[in-house]
Amino acid sequence: MIVHTATVLAADTVTDLLVDTVTGVAQGNLRTPGAARKVAGVSYVGPDFEPPRPPRHPLRGPLTVAVAALVPGALVGWLVWQTVGDSGGDAQASPSSPSSSWGRPATPGASDDGKEQPGDSGGTGDSEKPGGSPSASAPAGSGPLKGKVVVIDPGHNPGNFQHTSEINQQVNIGTNSKECDTTGTATNDGYTEAKFTLDVARRMRTVLEKEGATVKFTQDGDRSWGPCVDERAEIGNKADADAVVSIHADGAGAGNRGFHVILPGSVHSGAADTRPIVASSRELGERVAGSFLRVTGSAPSNYIGGGTGLDVREDLGGLNLSTVPKVFIECGNMRDSKDAAQLTSSAWRQKAAQGISEGIVSFLHG
Numbered sequence: 543m544i545v546h547t548a549t550v551l552a553a554d555t556v557t558d559l560l561v562d563t564v565t566g567v568a569q570g571n572l573r574t575p576g577a578a579r580k581v582a583g584v585s586y587v588g589p590d591f592e593p594p595r596p597p598r599h600p601l602r603g604p605l606t607v608a609v610a611a612l613v614p615g616a617l618v619g620w621l622v623w624q625t626v627g628d629s630g631g632d633a634q635a636s637p638s639s640p641s642s643s644w645g646r647p648a649t650p651g652a653s654d655d656g657k658e659q660p661g662d663s664g665g666t667g668d669s670e671k672p673g674g675s676p677s678a679s680a681p682a683g684s685g686p687l688k689g690k691v692v693v694i695d696p697g698h699n700p701g702n703f704q705h706t707s708e709i710n711q712q713v714n715i716g717t718n719s720k721e722c723d724t725t726g727t728a729t730n731d732g733y734t735e736a737k738f739t740l741d742v743a744r745r746m747r748t749v750l751e752k753e754g755a756t757v758k759f760t761q762d763g764d765r766s767w768g769p770c771v772d773e774r775a776e777i778g779n780k781a782d783a784d785a786v787v788s789i790h791a792d793g794a795g796a797g798n799r800g801f802h803v804i805l806p807g808s809v810h811s812g813a814a815d816t817r818p819i820v821a822s823s824r825e826l827g828e829r830v831a832g833s834f835l836r837v838t839g840s841a842p843s844n845y846i847g848g849g850t851g852l853d854v855r856e857d858l859g860g861l862n863l864s865t866v867p868k869v870f871i872e873c874g875n876m877r878d879s880k881d882a883a884q885l886t887s888s889a890w891r892q893k894a895a896q897g898i899s900e901g902i903v904s905f906l907h908g
């Protein structure tokens with residue numbers, strides 16, 4: 543999750559822009575339900591909240607254009623995805639579709655709708671091993687991604703809950719100061735976002751290293767808290783990463799469902815200058831969204847992004863300070879019981895990892 547309150551505000555902002563600017567796209571269900579606002583503030587006070595976004599008015603013009611330009615293409619893509627399903631016709635990925643191995647199901651034992659299968663205990667999933675190899679970095683292989691560096695940023699840290707003073711320290715994100723990090727959210731049964739993100743990240747590492755990529759983490763459960771958002775960005779920058787993906791799950795109100803990918807907006811302020819990475823990050827994000835949708839079968843968010851599965855933000859330090867292509871993905875809403883059933887399923891997490899990884903591979907092949 544990237545902060546409840548800001549996320550809800552984002553939904554309204556984007557929705558308003560869509561309603562204002564995109565004829566035929568506006569739909570009643572794009573409006574964020576009032577209930578979401580209430581639920582949004584209930585459980586994770588303190589470190590999980592970040593300051594409200596800065597006023598959006600100065601950005602209204604360019605952002606409106608950006609969102610308006612984004613929507614038609616994304617909707618076309620969504621229609622294509624819906625039409626072709628798993629037949630391999632990922633509109634975003636061609637003509638640089640990855641090798642044929644990507645066409646096979648990510649988890650042969652899992653159903654297409656992500657429901658639990660016999661033997662998959664679901665629940666918290668805490669005892670389940672990430673699917674595949676150990677967490678230690680394997681040497682870069684000789685696959686098609688040899689020489690490519692991918693940084694995976696597992697959002698939050700399970701230890702953040704015990705280090706509130708540390709994660710509340712202010713860091714400079716270019717546009718302003720912001721908390722070092724947040725605790726992240728959790729399902730109603732207590733499966734934390736931090737555990738989810740680390741599990742998915744480790745599964746992704748297995749997939750990407752098999753393709754030959756060099757994979758680095760911002761944290762691997764090997765530190766007691768953090769890193770702060772500025773350090774998370776710096777790790778990707780220092781690695782000169784070809785792609786960075788930050789893994790999250792959201793904490794919105796029940797009934798809000800689906801995934802969305804967050805793209806950096808154009809920010810040039812203080813230490814932040816995203817202008818060189820806006821276009822490449824969008825390309826990365828569209829490919830990740832397309833592959834995630836195709837492999838998991840999950841629908842784009844019904845509460846952010848107007849059905850595109852894409853959002854643009856200028857208030858996230860992890861994006862603002864990045865000098866390499868980077869996106870965030872909110873894989874689902876931990877506070878919705880149906881989404882939570884997927885997020886707590888190891889089989890579904892394998893699909894999520896496969897989908898995100900395929901998007902990265904597609905981007906790097908492009």
Ligand SMILES: [Zn+2]
Pocket residue numbers: 543544545697698726727735789790791
């Ligand atoms: Zn998060």
